[in-house]
Amino acid sequence: MKKYLLIIAVAAAFYACKEETKNNVEEQVVEKEVVEVKYKSFGKEIMADDAIAANSMLTHYKDLKVGDTIDTKVKLKVNEVCQAKGCWMTADLGDGNEVRVTFKDYGFFMPKNISGEEVIVNGKAFVKEMPVEELRHYAEDAGKSKEEIEAITDPERTYSLVADGVLLVEK
Template structure:
């Protein structure tokens, strides 16, 4: 009985895998894909499902101070902390930026990555930043004493606490 069942199964496999002798005139085009390599910082993340900076800007517009969402975003770096790489500002492609800090100061980014593309994973939120903190960031960014003195009002900012970052290797 087992031999008959095995024979029937094998015949089924051969019949199912039989190649048809039909010929068709279909054009075959070769698609080349470029593999992207990343340097990883913080928790290990994957590049899949990252939303564009433009899409993320729309999410931020709908948020209020204190709101937060878990997100993964791809964007270009505008600025990096020149003291030690402890924050970066990403371009949202609508004239706005998002301030990215790293969860528990667990990792830092290279200071020379302005203009490069990154994927950040973590918590997006809207924050009101105090004058003192804004001045601290301006100092980290290498702004002059005159520029720092002009900061006199708190600012509503788009913020992101990243637990993992992928930096596109060039």
Template sequence: MKNIFMALCLVFVIVSCKNNEEKKEVVETEVNEIAYVSFGEKIEAENALNVNEISEKYQNLAVGDTLQIKVLAKVNSVCQAKGCWMRLDLENDEEVMVKFKDYGFFMPKNIADRDVIINGKAYVTEVSVDEQRHYAEDAGKTEEEIAAITEPKRTLSFEADGVLLIEE
């Protein structure tokens, strides 16, 4: 009887010590982190409007109105003299002329066709003939193209206080 009791105790110990771990499935997700180079004030990439949204906002602005906003867009051109302005593509044959707050920072001259996130004030201006010619000269336009500028132009403008350049 003693042997039967010992056998039952041994079986009980073995059963109670059984490892009842549940199988856990580990799922790995790949996070695509985007790297940025920051210029001007520190800004975050979140909540940037796309070009369609900003185009809609500009349609509702009159000369003198301003709107604090953050935008993601592609760079069409940059000032080739110092990098003191850039033009962003709105994908509807319109561009946004971007200048930098208090000329506190400049952009690299070789970033055409790259994406940026800009933060600051969107507004509409009327640009004089002289100023248009100055920008055309900075952009490296020909003398014929510069001379063809004869009328003031309604311009979509932006004063950026911070820019994130998306690294490639």
């Protein structure tokens, strides 16, 4: 019996002296850097919330027929801006497609040097059969050569958007 008491006493002493290891779960604090994007506003004041991606807008355009119109707010990358006065711009929709954006009632214009910049555009989207004269006018505004303008001989089905407000990401 003394052996058992001695073993229990040694075990108790060993257990008491044993360094306590706790399975503390260290909380990892993940700090997300919140980057506030600042915008310069043109036209009607709009919010950046709820803007859809360009490729989603392309899907909507493919479902539209000439004459259909939908209200939209879309995030786009500018391809080209009217070099005469900034009265229109084209933007990438993905898959080699682009949208021509004009501004409601010519109420505002965009800076001419924003090619490659990101914008959020709010307005009415529609599909249009653009006549040759209008295509040539836009080509002239874009600074195309006389030969490029004269090469336009057929009307074109285009994706269009009349914007009432635009946000331009400030750098």
